[in-house]
Amino acid sequence: MNGFDLYQYMTTALITHPDCLEHITPPGHPEQVARLEYVLNALEGFDLQREKAPLVADDDILRVHPVAHLNALRDAAPTTGLISLDADTHMSPGSLDAAFRAAGACVKAVDLVMGGQVANAFCAVRPPGHHAEKETPMGFCLLGSIAIAAKYALDHHGLSRVAIVDFDVHHGNGTQDLLEEDARVLFASTHQMPLYPGTGYPHETGAHDNVLNAALPDGAGSAAFRKVMQDQVLPAVDRFSPELLLISAGFDAHKADPLAGLTLVEDDFDWVTRQLCDLADKHCGGRVVSTLEGGYDLDALAASVAAHVQVLKERGA
Numbered sequence: 001m002n003g004f005d006l007y008q009y010m011t012t013a014l015i016t017h018p019d020c021l022e023h024i025t026p027p028g029h030p031e032q033v034a035r036l037e038y039v040l041n042a043l044e045g046f047d048l049q050r051e052k053a054p055l056v057a058d059d060d061i062l063r064v065h066p067v068a069h070l071n072a073l074r075d076a077a078p079t080t081g082l083i084s085l086d087a088d089t090h091m092s093p094g095s096l097d098a099a100f101r102a103a104g105a106c107v108k109a110v111d112l113v114m115g116g117q118v119a120n121a122f123c124a125v126r127p128p129g130h131h132a133e134k135e136t137p138m139g140f141c142l143l144g145s146i147a148i149a150a151k152y153a154l155d156h157h158g159l160s161r162v163a164i165v166d167f168d169v170h171h172g173n174g175t176q177d178l179l180e181e182d183a184r185v186l187f188a189s190t191h192q193m194p195l196y197p198g199t200g201y202p203h204e205t206g207a208h209d210n211v212l213n214a215a216l217p218d219g220a221g222s223a224a225f226r227k228v229m230q231d232q233v234l235p236a237v238d239r240f241s242p243e244l245l246l247i248s249a250g251f252d253a254h255k256a257d258p259l260a261g262l263t264l265v266e267d268d269f270d271w272v273t274r275q276l277c278d279l280a281d282k283h284c285g286g287r288v289v290s291t292l293e294g295g296y297d298l299d300a301l302a303a304s305v306a307a308h309v310q311v312l313k314e315r316g317a
């Protein structure tokens, strides 16, 4: 042992898996393989602790989804070709493993951050997860990855308070459905309204006043986004005083995104990441786990993820 070993070198983990490239969607579908390729290319030059995502354990899924959901996904998974679960949500032969890796990445990120091996973590995965409800895959999502990670942190690591901030342009109806009855979780979402999936009204406040929905109108940009963050989301997280902060990092509020009408730019994702890291520093030793949700303009997605991870990296150093 030399002197250097006495000081733990903290960094940012990047967790991903090649299986996440094997979830194939129909031609022209916005949630496409190229999204993850662009994200990984954008992060290629970053000095990060690179980790392979494990397959999530059934027991970890079953903390939030009933076994019927797991069985239905396994029954639906095709051996060739594509099948449609609804108009937006499809499965190819590689989809189940991709979704299991996406959730597994979030669980592993919790382990790495809680164990002090890294300061924070970003999961570069697909399919996304925040629309998957208890028994309903929807909105490109099969498993509620961030909700699975939250329950894992609570039950496996014995935490008492986990906050999730979801800045994807769509309401995280699935995360809300999976966690709104658990007083140990704060779920706070900013999203455009009206927009898919049609939920996320301010009056949806959870069973324990543990859900915060901040809706933004079509066309809202940096100023409106930062205002609802500063006036509503950040103070709620501050009051909740989480022991771990999870981020559903969707980048489809970007002005270039084809699926929505907000007009954020990369600097807004830099800004919100800094705000969230400040709160994590204040309450939970900087422990942040972020996972990729939406973001469908390939270049805007790549640049936005790079801005987000750059902040995580700076704050984790």
Ligand SMILES: [Zn+2]
Residues within 6 Å of the ligand: 168, 169, 170, 250, 252, 293, 294, 295
């Ligand atoms: Zn979205």
